[in-house]
């Protein structure tokens with residue numbers, strides 16, 4: 001396993017302490033979340049089930065024999081564990097590098113505790129070096145791109161990619177996100193935008209960061 005993968009696994013391992021008996025656990029998407037899924041398999045008999053934030057995670061969970069439930073029947077979730085593309089010490093995040101941002105935002109919103117797991121390289125002073133993913137309705141693609149240009153961002157269509165919801169992703173370059181709460185709201189207002197990959201209005205509650213000196217937790 002590469003060094004980067006070992007760090008991701010260490011963060012995922014630290015998140016297991018938040019899993020309690022009989023819980024329905026919200027499970028995210030991406031390489032860090034995959035480690036969490038693989039580790040969760042070791043305690044599958046203790047949990048009631050999971051809600052997945054993407055088809056690909058649902059498939060990985062099922063392969064481990066972990067029950068995957070529909071959010072509509074699961075109701076309010078006690079816990080959601082997922083990775084991030086960038087995180088600040090205020091626990092504001094950029095997510096959606098894997099294109100799963102909409103379902104991730106829904107599961108995060110429906111969860112009492114959102115535990116974000118990441119290696120130290122994801123910690124930044126200001127969000128925006130990672131191109132900000134925005135999920136858009138296909139017919140609004142050009143309109144949304146023009147609106148983003150007016151705001152100073154450089155939108156780029158994610159080529160050959162369709163989300164689990166049948167939509168497109170615009171990755172916005174050239175953003176220096178000084179006020180993530182405000183920008184999340186502004187971008188959300190553009191007609192045709194489904195979800196913005198800034199998680200600031202519903203930030204993480206706990207950020208587990210793993211580095212070469214071990215694992216630390218920000219709250």
Ligand SMILES: O=C[C@H](O)[C@H](O)[C@H](O)COP(=O)(O)O
Nearest residue numbers: 030031032083096097098100
């Ligand atoms: O859409 C994908 C998710 O937001 C991921 O949590 C994010 O891209 C981080 O992925 P990874 O753990 O692979 O860096």
